[in-house]
């Protein structure tokens with residue numbers, strides 16, 4: 001039970017061997033912690049026994065209190081008022097009376113959802129800020145709150161630590177499985193046939209692509225590509241081909257373990273010599289004489305999550321006919337002959353980027369996903385889902401850079417003013433915001449189209465725009481990371497501390513601009529594909 005103190009009680013703990021401070025009317029005992037305080041011992045001694053709220057907020061952000069509260073807080077001031085539930089704000093739009101004439105309007109014009117979050121303009125999508133939206137309803141809002149609560153208490157305070165260790169505790173992935181999030185991330189209906197876990201705030205039959213988007217978006221608020229890729233970077237692109245194209249017996253055996261998070265899957269396409277140029281891959285699968293197995297030999301490079309995976313959704317060459325000789329195989333680590341080693345990379349440290357070697361791996365033909373030599377189409381279909389994931393992450397990371405900058409700009413003072421009061425800083429923020437909002441509105445529209453179009457129509461008609469938006473969002477992310485780094489100055493150059501998210505995201509930029517189709521290839525594809533499809537549908541020039 002938390003104790004109550006008077007300010008005069010705290011004042012008596014004012015020495016190095018008995019050091020208490022007050023932050024926001026909560027009382028902390030730093031006697032033991034002072035030796036490990038990264039900001040030094042002396043600075044704490046100077047505020048021993050005092051209210052150090054102002055000094056604290058100058059040097060730290062919220063994550064620090066969340067992380068250390070449990071171990072350091074000994075109580076609160078007796079003046080502190082207990083938290084009362086904020087009164088629910090009235091809906092932004094009054095419900096129209098259900099008269100006959102108005103009934104149609106009532107049905108068609110949904111009310112705006114209640115404002116949510118910190119309400120910093122452009123730091124969250126407009127539907128968080130009381131704007132009307134045709135896409136989001138109460139179930140989306142409930143899911144958003146459910147994930148945010150988990151992320152803020154169990155994930156965000158530890159992300160910097162995990163990034164430095166290049167690993168996320170397995171328990172977090174398992175919890176994502178228990179909470180039903182993993183099952184909702186495969187770009188298909190919610191797969192109740194393979195899991196008993198469902199999402200608390202959304203019935204499985206209501207699950208849609210906007211719910212899926214919210215899971216990725218809210219996870220990305222932690223500002224770490226490594227963390228997000230650890231959770232969904234292998235799973236979200238390796239899992240869909242299995243659930244969409246795998247044989248029933250294979251899925252019945254494997255899907256439950258994957259959806260619960262107990263087993264892990266990744267996508268292995270890229271090779272040391274073939275990146276975006278999928279038609280030229282060389283990892284070979286030879287059919288055995290009895291036609292029952294493939295023998296796989298070859299290498300894969302830059303494979304997200306590979307070091308932790310049990311299953312590898314792998315593109316292999318089964319004939320020499322270029323793109324018509326590629327097959328997708330589910331390779332299981334337990335078959336033997338699979339070696340994985342961690343690669344050292346510039347960014348996304350906790351995502352487990354991997355180099356894989358397959359040596360005479362014996363894979364049953366039942367593990368083919370789709371049909372032999374028709375893997376290219378499966379891979380292309382999968383790219384749309386992968387790129388949408390990348391876009392969602394990049395745009396949230398751009399918002400994180402922007403949000404961190406607005407918050408920091410409101411506390412840091414230079415030349416007698418807050419940073420935000422300097423027009424040059426506001427100009428940077430404005431350029432970030434206009435790019436984020438324009439890109440995000442395109443994203444919402446494309447998600448809606450993915451939801452309405454069938455798989456083949458989406459592959460044809462949305463391939464171009466999704467490629468264009470992928471390039472747009474990685475460029476937006478690069479711009480925002482750069483501008484935020486300039487605003488944070490030295491704090492974004494050293495790791496950890498107040499600039500931690502910005503420093504980390506700046507390092508993660510290339511991990512988004514290159515994989516999943518580089519910016520150059522995306523921009524070119526966006527035009528080629530869109531023009532090709534438009535020609536087929538009767539474009540007049």
Ligand code: HEM
Nearest residue numbers: 028038039043044047052055056059060064068496497498
């Ligand atoms: C509950 C009490 C406190 C805790 C748990 C705490 C924790 C930390 C941590 C973890 C850091 C590393 C940087 C980061 O991750 O943000 C840090 C840095 C720092 N802290 Fe504290 N701190 C506390 C109170 C204070 C107070 C009261 C002051 C000032 C009077 C202070 C001054 C600093 C300074 C100057 C740095 C270095 C900032 C930099 O590198 O830019 N801390 N603290």
